[in-house]
Amino acid sequence: MSARHVVARLRAAGCVWAEEEAVLLEEAATSDGELEALLARRVAGEPLETVLGWAGFLGRRLVVAAGVFVPRRRTELLARTTLDHLARSDRRVAGSRPVVVEMCCGVAPVAACLEDSGAQVHAADVSPAALDCARANAPSAALHLGDLYDALPPGLRGRVDVLAANAPYVPTDRVADMPPEAREHEPLVALDGGADGVDLHRRLARDAVGWLAPGGVLLVETSPAQAPLTTAAMAGAGLDPHVVADPDVGGCVAVGVRPATVSR
Structure with a gap:
């Protein structure tokens, strides 16, 4: 041919x-x-x-395989931001192994970038098919099947230095506007973020303080339009938020830092 x-x-x-x-x-x-x-x-x-x-x-x-969410280039910002915070974590500075979790990991693009980092890496998702791919992409990571924090071992509570998530953030009524490649071939659970797109961001923020170590960070991929909603959820949960953006890849990451002491 x-x-x-x-x-x-x-x-x-x-x-x-x-x-x-x-x-x-x-x-x-x-x-x-x-x-x-x-x-x-x-x-x-x-x-x-x-x-x-x-x-x-x-x-x-x-x-990647049929029926899984395909990583986008904009998620490279989430991975780079994870690596940046990992390098500056208190545990790394002290010479011990930091703990990193990739939540809603899909095929684990962030965890894959941490293979040589020396960190203790965990990745979690609700999709067995995605975790099959994650196992190939991040063979050193501990993989967990389940819904958000319910998937994680209780022993990680209060110990996570960096928690990174590319949770779905497409508003429900916008899913139909997505390219056919996405809406017809990727699972809806990996696309639909609820009425305003940040339902899972709120859930991630709500319980983050209990899982993050003091000074630990929650990193959530979002959009420029939705970033104020994502950071508001972080602030409401007791995290100190800011936003990192990269116009070159169209990426936007909301960063929520757990203070050394938290008033709730």
Whole structure:
């Protein structure tokens, strides 16, 4: 099958980066028959990442599969912010192992970036399929299946130095406006953030103080429009909030710091 034919079919299907996608599909296929099968899946609207079986993230290739949330480039800001706070954590400065949790981890893009960090890394999600991918991407992390903090071992209470989460933040009535690749191929639970998009952000903030170590931080990916709601939830829970943004990747992270002493 010629490269020109592959590009033409991708263009006809509406793929904006047809030339680049054609190269990746051709690299992934070991025969014309396999290339035809991969191309047919992509032309039918399946995300390129699940067709290939991987998604690029901070220079890594993360394992993804059908039916899981595919990491976006904007989440790289969440990973970089996690690494930054990890480097400055009191436990790291004292020469002991910091504790990091990636909540709503999906395929664990943040945890994957911590493989060589020396931290004690945990990752949690409600999706067994996502955790199967996470196991390949972050083999050193302890993985937990369950709903938010219910998934975590009780022994982590009061010990978490960095808790990072890319919880869903699309308002319910906006899910239908998302690209078909997302709304038709990714689980709704990974997209729908409730009426204003921050239902899970409020739940994360509400119980964070009990799980964070003094000086620990809650990092939540959000949008510029929703950041005030996310930081308000953090402030209401006793955290000191601020926002980190990166216009280059369209990322926005709400940061909530647990003070050394908390008045509730």
